[in-house]
Amino acid sequence: MNDRPENPRRRPPTDGLPKTEPLTPSQLRQDAAAKRMLRRLVRGENPPTAPLSIVDRLAGSPYANPMIQVGGVDTSARKTLDFSLHLAETMFRYGAGALEVETSIIAVTAALGLKNIEVDITNQSVAINYAPKDQTPISLLRVVRSWTNNYAGLAKVHRLVTDIVAGGVGRDEAIRRLDEAITSPKPFPRWMVTIAFGVFAAVFVGVLGGGPVSSGIAFVANIGVSLLARQLGRWRVPDFFTTAACSFGVTLTALLLWRFDLTNAPAIVVVGGILLLLPTGRLVSSVQDAINGFPVTAAGRFLSTLLTFGAIVAGIAVAFVMGAMTGMQPISVTQTFPPAYDLWVLVIFIAVAVMAIGITEQTSWELLLPTAGVGVVGYFVLLGAATLGVGDRFSPALAAVVIGLLARVVALKMGAPQLVVAVPAALILLPGLTIFRSMYVLTIEESEILLGAGGMLNAGAIVLGTAAGIVLGDTLARPLTRSLASNERRRARRR
Template sequence: MLQPAHANAVAKNILRKLVQGESPPTAPMKIVDRLAGSPYANFTIQVGKAEESARKTIDFALHLAETMFRYGAGALEVETSIIAVTAALGLRHIEVDITNQSVIINYAPRDAVPITLLRVVRSWTNNYAGLVAVHELVTDITAGGVSRDEAYRRLDVIVKKPKPFPRWMVAVAEAVFAAAVVGVIGGTPFGMIVALITILLAGQTARVLGKWRVPDFFVTAISSFIVTIVAVLCFMARVPLSPSVVVAGGILLMLPSGRLVSAVQDAINGFPVTAAGRFLSAFLSFGAIVAGIAVALVTGALFGAERLNVAETINSLLPLYSVLGLVAVATVAICIAEQTAVRLLLPTVAVALIGYLVYYLGMYWGLGGRFAPAVAAVVIGMLARIIALRLGAPQLVVAVPSIIFLLVGLSIFRAMFVMTLTPEESITGFVGLFNALIVILAVAAGVVLGDNAARPFTHIKGTKDRRRNRRR
């Protein structure tokens, strides 16, 4: 039987643990705690292989981070990869700072001279297949089976490896995507053909301008001008198609929907500077699109064309099975345009179709234009994490192509178009912009929530391995 004094001490200790938790409430979080829930939570530390050559290890980590950013990775994925790689290669006392286009790593061991290195990302490219290869490399490093020198060699191979699809196939895929979108949002077969030809023309023009180092803002504006002027010419020639459908389908490929969702995800995950940079870049793209459309409409008016309402809401009359077929075709096309690994094409199509079905059922059951996309995004986020990690890929490469048909970019485009070209309806434009931002926030939060909700189903190695981060 416990003595009264001892019983009081035990009770106080239990109460203190309930109030304070296992660690003091003001204790700072260790940087490796950022790996909790990530695919690299069970890393293996290689003792004595990094402390003597910390500079080379940090150089490798920066090169890895730059490659991931260039290929389209989010800030959280880049940060967790850096932390996992440096920890697995034996470096302690690491701090990482990520902004929109730069990565800083500070290494400050006790009783030694600190090292701070910076890497700036100056170019971007679509290469989801390369991102998958980098993910596999980081996974192998954290498993303890790859040395730093071998990791350097493998990363160089990834960077120099050709993309899985040639340029001509990417150009055709972009045009096919636009044609499929026109079909999904209510266009006729003839409208799909017009959209395909228009995007081929705009794509080739954009590639020429890119070779001339023209800023992306003007490239986007000229591309949207080409799409709109073709629609205006068809309208002037009394061609039986809806100009708004052609414009909407043509610009959907230019809309920075994925960038907007990534910006919100970065803000949710604790990277406000990166999120602000991506938001600014995305809204500049919207401004370029609206500018190109405005110039095309004014040009058409000079030659006697009526002012078109290219931002009107469009409702598809196709049966569900036809829409699902077009969604599947468009998802394959956007995967080719993003240079996704071939083995991920069918899984991504499956996730996109399931996500669209959830969205369709949500709208049918009356969830509304705000809640239905959020529910679909949660399902897409969960499936993308489970399927992607089991196939050795990051969640991003499956989730981003799958959310395209939630059409979060079209709502912002319509709002900005109304605000710019119809000043008398500015209030309507502001309300539309606010509603569009709410939908984008809901979709991005849904993808992040789905990613987190799927974590219990992706701990393949179990809790025993999580406790067994032993040194080798």
């Protein structure tokens, strides 16, 4: 009798069990494929709690897959970090969004050989933490305290980052080029910017239905507003009161001319004056930051944008109250204005208006005509959507999507960020006339306060829809512009 314990590894006897046929090669392959699919479903390609590599933030941007320079890891990391912070500060000052600033920092530091970088952007500050293994970490912070209109400078910085990522520019050369971009004069002198303010107001009044007299009044009024804003800036007056004073000045001028029968369309004159005061670029950047996951930065910019809108509304309201106290004739805000010119003339007006906006934003010369073309296409989309009965709220948003998409394509071809083309082209979509009418009803016609509040909410919905449409167009264009970004980087390498 065998007293040995049973071996647990020994296979049990198969007597009495049905015999199975061996699997064919095809069945074996199907079984292996099923097991792999099951593992992917249960476990996934990457563990769900694995951290996202910071370089993965470059996916979808023009700086994806940066070329690491031959020198390897930079031994003087502090100089590279200082340069990256200076670059970020410059981009913020010129109006770039938080995502663009972050991707630029990541791309530059990766291309210059620094790993273990963490970037934190919070409203006006940029922080970089560099913590290499077994070394002393470095943490730097830079605060942005001023802003300026310089889209040409922003385009130069964009091209500099592209050249660094392509591997054709070292750190010392990059520092020199950044200093050159900051210290170089703006493309247009101040007198030309002042004239552009007046030209934009004149031609846009024509687009809204005003005649030559109204356009001439708007031209003179906006030049005065531009000079007033410049003088208040020299006196260090806060932006809120500067914007309110400009809004008050153009509204009071229109009311005085209306009282003496020198214009029959004061509302249009006011709209032409306040449209350039609207913080379009800041609003687009804030919506972009909110969508791209920068809530604190977006909240700060939203608050700044809201204060600017409040300043415009306050200036209009004070002018209305003064007009009512002095016995000025009330304005018919329900008056409609049929087109005063043929369609081909309006198209020319739109192109001129967009180029005038570009001059006020200090866009480079070579971008003026392409930006005007994008604006004209957006205007045609706006007219087509209105003809199809899409609605006054959705039509500007649809046109903004097309503008945002085309702006990314044109900007990458011209070596500039999308914002430089999109903001001037989309300014014509903003509801200045609705803002004016709603503010008048809120201030003067107290019995219709609900109507005025509803009009302001409607105007706010159009403004936010336009800003979101630009961001959506930029997102939709990313898969279509990967080859453009690659071509731009190949050209940079050849240089």
